[in-house]
Amino acid sequence: MNNTRRKFFKQGLAGALLVGTASFARAGITDPVKPKAPKATNPFRLGMAGYTFVNFDIDKTLDIMEKLDVHYLCIKDFHLPFTSTDEQIAAFHAKLAAKKVTGYAVGPIYMKSEAEIDNAFAYAKRVGVKTIVGVPNYELLPYVDKKVKEYNFNYAIHLHGPDIATYPDATDVWNHTHMLDPRIGMCLDVGHDLRNGCDPVADLKKYHTRVFDVHIKDVTEASKAGRGIEIGRGKIDFPALIRMLREVNYTGVCSLEYEKDMKDPFLGIAESIGYFKAVSDIA
Numbered sequence: 001m002n003n004t005r006r007k008f009f010k011q012g013l014a015g016a017l018l019v020g021t022a023s024f025a026r027a028g029i030t031d032p033v034k035p036k037a038p039k040a041t042n043p044f045r046l047g048m049a050g051y052t053f054v055n056f057d058i059d060k061t062l063d064i065m066e067k068l069d070v071h072y073l074c075i076k077d078f079h080l081p082f083t084s085t086d087e088q089i090a091a092f093h094a095k096l097a098a099k100k101v102t103g104y105a106v107g108p109i110y111m112k113s114e115a116e117i118d119n120a121f122a123y124a125k126r127v128g129v130k131t132i133v134g135v136p137n138y139e140l141l142p143y144v145d146k147k148v149k150e151y152n153f154n155y156a157i158h159l160h161g162p163d164i165a166t167y168p169d170a171t172d173v174w175n176h177t178h179m180l181d182p183r184i185g186m187c188l189d190v191g192h193d194l195r196n197g198c199d200p201v202a203d204l205k206k207y208h209t210r211v212f213d214v215h216i217k218d219v220t221e222a223s224k225a226g227r228g229i230e231i232g233r234g235k236i237d238f239p240a241l242i243r244m245l246r247e248v249n250y251t252g253v254c255s256l257e258y259e260k261d262m263k264d265p266f267l268g269i270a271e272s273i274g275y276f277k278a279v280s281d282i283a
Contacts, residue, residue, distance in 0.1 A: 047072030107133030185210030
């Protein structure tokens with residue numbers, strides 16, 4: 001519902017309540033309408049994971065984000081290559097700014113060597129973000145720890161459910177990182193966490209001090225067979241998730257990573273964003 005329609009609805013409802021109140025007063029009956037509780041605040045921001053638009057250029061990506069009133073983008077290298085010059089990076093950010101979009105992180109970036117880690121951190125610095133969403137080999141975590149201290153970045157490890165051996169769920173990320181620099185944590189992909197038999201709401205509560213990014217999505221099953229579906233149609237309890245985001249005071253970005261119908265995802269993206277926004281208003 002757009003602002004005009006929302007305002008019209010509220011005004012009409014307010015008028016109806018006033019008429020009803022006057023009628024009760026004339027009849028000498030106590031007004032049964034109780035004051036409405038204050039609307040819950042949403043400290044977290046809504047964004048898009050760049051992978052959602054793997055089949056589309058940055059212009060199409062920004063056009064869709066503008067239509068959906070979404071203002072944060074996790075930047076993928078197919079939109080801004082690792083080899084981009086400073087001039088190309090500046091032009092990229094100018095294009096985002098024209099659509100009122102902020103590139104808040106880069107990744108996911110897979111890292112299988114120290115050289116790839118070096119390149120990722122240097123790239124993020126040139127892009128001008130302070131968060132890397134990464135997937136390093138386990139044995140490289142001490143080197144990631146060293147680079148985080150050097151750059152003062154947050155490093156959010158993207159979990160992938162049962163599809164790959166490394167970092168299948170939030171507990172695995174926690175077990176491999178909790179003894180490292182506190183700026184090393186996770187990108188909590190709620191769909192993949194559920195697909196590995198975990199409860200993403202409970203995991204958010206347990207590990208929130210190391211959750212630096214959240215990928216929101218819905219899935220059809222709480223197993224490896226689960227596939228992406230529009231938010232609200234699957235197995236994830238989004239009202240509970242949103243309440244937990246508030247409870248743990250998560251102030252980062254919740255980025256939709258939509259992985260269904262990826263050659264023509266736009267209706268599903270719109271439905272998912274609309275559902276998440278609506279639930280955030282009432283949960």
